Amino acid sequence: MFWDRFYDLCVSKGTKPNPVAKDIGISSGILTKWKTIGSLPNGETLIKLADYLDCSVDYLLGRTDNPEVNR
Template structure:
């Protein structure tokens, strides 16, 4: 669920996951791990991504369908 929501938010902002990760200091290897294995990011990385994409951590984790809730 995380990867799909992360990807959707990137597309909604007119970008892709790799440039977002690079901008906030996350390696492409970590991105691959999230995509291929379904692993979840650390809490610190979740906050970085949510802040960068202006959405909630709950949305990224699939706990809500609304990216604005609990932002």
Template sequence: MSQFNSKRIKKTARMKKIVLKDMLEACGLAENTLSNMNSGRTPLSSNLAKIADYLGCSVDYLLGRTDNPEINH
């Protein structure tokens, strides 16, 4: 599996005018969470789920497994 990159998180937050620091705080995550993800640490699925829920997109979208950010129910 390739290394996770937080570009989609940042892009989605920017498009929705969400401040990353505010999002991380609301999700109960540390401010360095995204930089840790980019430095090679594998993100916890629970953290990705929190971020996806906050951003209103799917975890698969954040992982780059789909280009469709919509949540499929």
């Protein structure tokens, strides 16, 4: 679920996962783990991704279907 949401958000923002990862300091190897074995990012990385993609951490993790950030 995480990978699909992450990928879809990247595409909706006009980018792909590799440039996003590079911008927030994540290796392509980590992306591969997320995609192939379904591992999840740590808390700090989730926050960076959510901020970058302008969505909630809960949305990235599939805990809600609402991508809006509660601010």
